[in-house]
Amino acid sequence: MTFHFAAYRRQWFTGGTAARRDILAGIVVALALIPEAIGFSLISGVDPRVGLYASVAIAMTIALIGGRPGMISAATAAVAVVVGPLVREHGVEYLFAATILMGVIQIAAGLLRLDLVMQFVSRSVITGFVNALAILIFLAQLPQLIGVGWETYAMVAAGLAIIYGLPRITTAVPSPLVAILVLSAISLSAAPPVQMVGDMGKLPEGLPSLALPHVPLTLETLRILFPYALTMAAVGLLESLLTAQIVDDMTDSDSDKRVECAGQGGANIVAALFGGMGGCAMIGQSVINVTSGGRGRLSTFVAGAFLLFLLAVLGPYVGRVPMPALVAVMIMVSIGTFSWNSIPNLRRHPLPSSVVMLTTVIVVVATRDLSLGVLAGVLLSGIFFAGKVQRLFAVERSLSDDGARAIYWVSGEIFFASVDRFTRAFQVEERAPAVRIDVSAAHFWDISGVGALDKIVARLRREGRAVDVVGYNRASADLVDRFALHDKTGVEMGLAPH
Known part of the structure; x- marks a missing residue:
C-alpha cells in the first residue's frame, strides 16, 4: 500500500466552497446518525451510548485512515444483528473484545488483498444491493408513520417539501439540514405531539473513556469470540466495499479498496477501545453526505466530531429534534438511493441479468441480511455465466x-x-x-x-x-x-x- 502524501492532503484540504460543503454535509450526517445508532444499539441489546460512541469513533478514525473520501462509516444494522446472541450470552465486554478481533481480521484482509473479491460481484448484483437497501431504508421508517397523529404526517410532508423545494431557490446550504432546523424550531416552539429523538433512548452525557475489554485472555475466550468476529468482519467488509463502489459511481471517482479494508479494521479497534460496537460503511448516510455536497475526508470527520459535540454539549436540545424531520431525510435517501432506471431495464437487459438483480433484492429484503442477498446474486451470476460460456x-x-x-x-x-x-x-x-x-x-x-x-x-x-x-x-x-x-x-x- 503506497502512501501519496500530496493526494492525501488534497482529500482533506479542498479549499473554498468545497470545504464549506464538506462541513455542512457532515453536520447533516451527524444528526441523521443519532436515531440510527440508538436503534442499532437496541438491536444488539446494549446501552444506546455503545452505538453512539461507536459512530463517533468510527467516523473520525475512518476519515483519517480510510480509502474512500466522503464515505460515512459508523455503527450499522449489518453488524448489530450478528452480535445480539454474543451480548445476551456473555455480556457487553465480550462485544468489545469481538470488535477488536473483527478489526484485526479486517486489517489482515486488506494486507491479503481480499478486496479483489469485489471483481466477482457483477453490476446486476450491485444494482440489486442498492435497490434492496433503498427498500429497507424506507421500511425502517414505517414504524414512525404507523399509528401516529396527523401532526407527524404534516411534519414529514413539510420536511420533504423543504428538501426538494429549497434547491430550486438556493444550494448554498444543504436542504436536509434546513429541514431539520426548521422542523426542530417548530417542535421547540409549538410542542406538537410527535416522537422526539430523546424518546428513542437515553442520550449519553460526557465523553467516552479509553479502556481495554475486561475478558479473560484464554483459548476458551478466543473460541467464543472468533466465530462472531469473523462474521462481523466479513459482513462489514462486504457492505463497506459495495458502498465504496456506489460512492465511486456517484462521484465519478476511484478509491483504494485495499486501504479501505485496513481502515475499517483500524476504525473498529478504536471504537471498541472507547466503548463502542463494531460498524462499517453506511450507504444511507453516505448518500446523504454526497447529495449534500460532501466529497472529502473533512465531511466524514465533521460527521463524527459534530456528533460528539451534540452528545457532549447539546444533548438536551438534540433530544428535542423531532423524528419526523429525520424520517423525511431518510425517505429522501431511499428515493435517491433506488436505481429507478433498473425498472425499465428489466425489459431491455438480458433475462439472466434481470433475474440476478431481482433475486438479490428479494433475498435481502426477505432476510434483512445483506450478505445473504449478495451471496445469492453472486452464485446466480456464476451459474448463468458458466451456462453462457459452455454454449460457446x-x-x-x-x-x-x-x-x-x-x-x-x-x-x-x-x-x-x-x-x-x-x-x-x-x-x-x-x-x-x-x-x-x-x-x-x-x-x-x-x-x-x-x-x-x-x-x-x-x-x-x-x-x-x-x-x-x-x-x-x-x-x-x-x-x-x-x-x-x-x-x-x-x-x-x-x-x-x-
Whole structure:
C-alpha cells in the first residue's frame, strides 16, 4: 500500500466552497446518525451510548485512515444483528473484545488483498444491493408513520417539501439540514405531539473513556469470540466495499479498496477501545453526505466530531429534534438511493441479468441480511455465466481426401460445465482407422476438461483407432502434461506440431 502524501492532503484540504460543503454535509450526517445508532444499539441489546460512541469513533478514525473520501462509516444494522446472541450470552465486554478481533481480521484482509473479491460481484448484483437497501431504508421508517397523529404526517410532508423545494431557490446550504432546523424550531416552539429523538433512548452525557475489554485472555475466550468476529468482519467488509463502489459511481471517482479494508479494521479497534460496537460503511448516510455536497475526508470527520459535540454539549436540545424531520431525510435517501432506471431495464437487459438483480433484492429484503442477498446474486451470476460460456463450444468433423483419417475440429471453452457436450460430440460410430483431434481453437480450463479428453482418447483406442491430439495452446498443454492419462503434449513453446 503506497502512501501519496500530496493526494492525501488534497482529500482533506479542498479549499473554498468545497470545504464549506464538506462541513455542512457532515453536520447533516451527524444528526441523521443519532436515531440510527440508538436503534442499532437496541438491536444488539446494549446501552444506546455503545452505538453512539461507536459512530463517533468510527467516523473520525475512518476519515483519517480510510480509502474512500466522503464515505460515512459508523455503527450499522449489518453488524448489530450478528452480535445480539454474543451480548445476551456473555455480556457487553465480550462485544468489545469481538470488535477488536473483527478489526484485526479486517486489517489482515486488506494486507491479503481480499478486496479483489469485489471483481466477482457483477453490476446486476450491485444494482440489486442498492435497490434492496433503498427498500429497507424506507421500511425502517414505517414504524414512525404507523399509528401516529396527523401532526407527524404534516411534519414529514413539510420536511420533504423543504428538501426538494429549497434547491430550486438556493444550494448554498444543504436542504436536509434546513429541514431539520426548521422542523426542530417548530417542535421547540409549538410542542406538537410527535416522537422526539430523546424518546428513542437515553442520550449519553460526557465523553467516552479509553479502556481495554475486561475478558479473560484464554483459548476458551478466543473460541467464543472468533466465530462472531469473523462474521462481523466479513459482513462489514462486504457492505463497506459495495458502498465504496456506489460512492465511486456517484462521484465519478476511484478509491483504494485495499486501504479501505485496513481502515475499517483500524476504525473498529478504536471504537471498541472507547466503548463502542463494531460498524462499517453506511450507504444511507453516505448518500446523504454526497447529495449534500460532501466529497472529502473533512465531511466524514465533521460527521463524527459534530456528533460528539451534540452528545457532549447539546444533548438536551438534540433530544428535542423531532423524528419526523429525520424520517423525511431518510425517505429522501431511499428515493435517491433506488436505481429507478433498473425498472425499465428489466425489459431491455438480458433475462439472466434481470433475474440476478431481482433475486438479490428479494433475498435481502426477505432476510434483512445483506450478505445473504449478495451471496445469492453472486452464485446466480456464476451459474448463468458458466451456462453462457459452455454454449460457446463446437465440434466439427471432416475426413481426409483418402478417407483414412477423421479430423475433429474443437473450438471453444472446455471446462466442467461443457464436458458433457464435449463428450457427446464424439459419441458417433467412427470408421476411419485414424483420428486426429485438433484443439488449436479450444482452451482447457480444468481437470474436468482434461478428464473428458482422456475418456474420449481411451475409448477410440479401445475401438482400434490411432488417435493423436494436436494444437494445444500453452496453458492447455501445461494442464494436460500435469493431469492427463493419455499421451503428453510435448509442448515447450507455442503449439504442438501437426
